[in-house]
Amino acid sequence: MxxxxxxxxxxxxxxxxxxxxxxxxxxxxxxxxxxxxxxxxxxxxxxxxxxxxxxxxxxxxxxxxxxxxxxxxxxxxxxxxxxxxxxxxxxxxxxxxxxxxxxxxxxxxxxxxxxxxxxxxxxxxxxxxxxxxxxxxxxxxxxxxxxxxSRAVDKVTTGYTYTLKPLLPKVAVLDFGIKKNILDSLIKRNIELTIYPANTSPEKILENNPDGIFLSNGPGDPAELTEIIENIKKLIGKKPIFGICLGHQLISLALGGKTTRLKYGHRGTNHPVKDLLKDRVYITSQNHGYVVQEDSLNKEELQITHINLNDGSIEGIRHKNLPLFSVQFHPEASPGPQDTAYLFEEFLKML
The missing domain is CATH 3.50.30.20 (Carbamoyl-phosphate synthase small subunit, N-terminal domain)
Incomplete structure (x- = not known):
């Protein structure tokens, strides 16, 4: 037809x-x-x-x-x-x-x-x-x-809390629409994962005393997730935090930054990103339509760690004083094929 x-x-x-x-x-x-x-x-x-x-x-x-x-x-x-x-x-x-x-x-x-x-x-x-x-x-x-x-995260988050592989250390995962390969990447590093629905309260997460918190990828406009942003504010500084994609954007918003919509987004497996700390360029997998505005970040608290070499946009940040970092791209994917998997190792060390 x-x-x-x-x-x-x-x-x-x-x-x-x-x-x-x-x-x-x-x-x-x-x-x-x-x-x-x-x-x-x-x-x-x-x-x-x-x-x-x-x-x-x-x-x-x-x-x-x-x-x-x-x-x-x-x-x-x-x-x-x-x-x-x-x-x-x-x-x-x-x-x-x-x-x-x-x-x-x-x-x-x-x-x-x-x-x-x-x-x-x-x-x-x-x-x-x-x-x-x-x-x-x-x-x-x-x-x-x-x-x-709008509110696309509500359509893809888990409907219940569940645990994957009872190993140590323990990480609480906030599911905004998480990819299976992210969970696999954490599990193969012998991390016990407890996955929570997107709107779970910080008190509920902290009562199980996780060693760290992971904020997942997900769809939609991060700025409209006001309740989740407020929850993340209460988690920052309490435990080590690692965010990917939407998780990166939500961390930035919780720390006072702003996001803006890209004209046609970054979607593909061939986006060059420079790690400013390692002075190396990696080919990354990406899927997002929003980006963190550089001039909105508090440079006294935050360090920009990665940039997109196509348009200069922010691809990663790290807090200067707290155990917290995030990236816009997907280190669990395989464009390099595993060049940026070192970020999971950094999270493991942080735990």
């Missing part, structure tokens, strides 16, 4: 429907990774988004049971240039098309993703809608206008 990705300004990108046949509205973003489509689909930070893959051939190694970052896909839609059905990989168990059908995610193929990416780079991230086998109408514009991805 024919399918179109439409925008409020009248722009239309034509394609063919694959996966689950259903119309959907979401924030349209692009990812520059050549691989990792299953991790992208299941990353909770993509909740509410229609993801466009810039690499033209997707699906060639199929889907397996291992490369997932949560219990299932979190995206609203998936847009590619070409979908490959005859996958070849020893771990592959089904096609990407079958996987999307099973999880009720609509896909759009045969789209000019190069033109679409240029459009998003020029116009900035915006809401769009995938429609099937019909023309755009006024109701579609209303759907796009009304789309709101």
């Amino acid at each position: 024919k399918g179109n990705l439409i925008f409020e300004d009248g722009t239309i990108f034509e394609g063919e429907v694959f996966g689950y046949s259903s119309e959907t509205v979401g924030e349209v973003v692009f990812n520059t990774g050549m691989t990792g489509y299953q991790e992208i689909l299941t990353d909770p930070s993509y909740y509410g988004q229609i993801v466009v893959m810039t690499y033209p051939l997707i699906g060639n190694y199929g889907v397996n049971d291992d490369d997932v970052e949560s219990l299932g896909p979190k995206v609203k839609g998936f847009v590619v240039r070409e979908i490959y059905e005859n996958f070849s990989n020893w771990r592959g168990i089904e096609t990407l098309n079958d996987y999307l059908i099973k999880n009720k995610i609509v896909g759009l193929k045969d789209v000019d993703t190069r033109a679409l990416t240029k459009f998003l780079r020029d116009k900035g991230t915006m809401a769009g809608k995938i429609i099937i086998d019909r023309k755009k109408n006024d109701a579609d514009n209303e759907d796009i206008k009304k789309f709101n991805n």
Whole structure:
């Protein structure tokens, strides 16, 4: 069936429907990774988004049971240039098309993703809608206008507290939409993890006397999570804290900083980041639409540790007096392939 990705300004990108046949509205973003489509689909930070893959051939190694970052896909839609059905990989168990059908995610193929990416780079991230086998109408514009991805963390956080691997030391994890590979990266360093829902009170977390606190990645605008920010303020200085992605942004806000929305975000597996303390450049995996404003940070308390070499934005901070640091990128991912995993070791030493 024919399918179109439409925008409020009248722009239309034509394609063919694959996966689950259903119309959907979401924030349209692009990812520059050549691989990792299953991790992208299941990353909770993509909740509410229609993801466009810039690499033209997707699906060639199929889907397996291992490369997932949560219990299932979190995206609203998936847009590619070409979908490959005859996958070849020893771990592959089904096609990407079958996987999307099973999880009720609509896909759009045969789209000019190069033109679409240029459009998003020029116009900035915006809401769009995938429609099937019909023309755009006024109701579609209303759907796009009304789309709101606020409080996305509430949709992806855990519904209960649970513990993984009873080993030492003990770390309390605040789940804002955590990726499985982050949990795996901590567990393989013999850390006992207790995972808490996003809005858990600081008193509840501290009553179990953890050795440290981890603040996870997650979707949406960090500035609207005012209750969580206030909770983090009460945790700072009580225990060592490490934050990744949204966790990094929330730490910055709790320390008086401000965040701003990027025009089209950082999403991909090839973003160069410089560690200012080590004087080294790393290739990193990233997925975020907001960034910490450098001029909003208290430089007497905080040290900028990492910067993005593409646009100079902040990629990491460390407190000068307290056991606290955070990074914007994903050290648990494998672009380098494990170049920035040293950050987990630094957290372990801090504990």
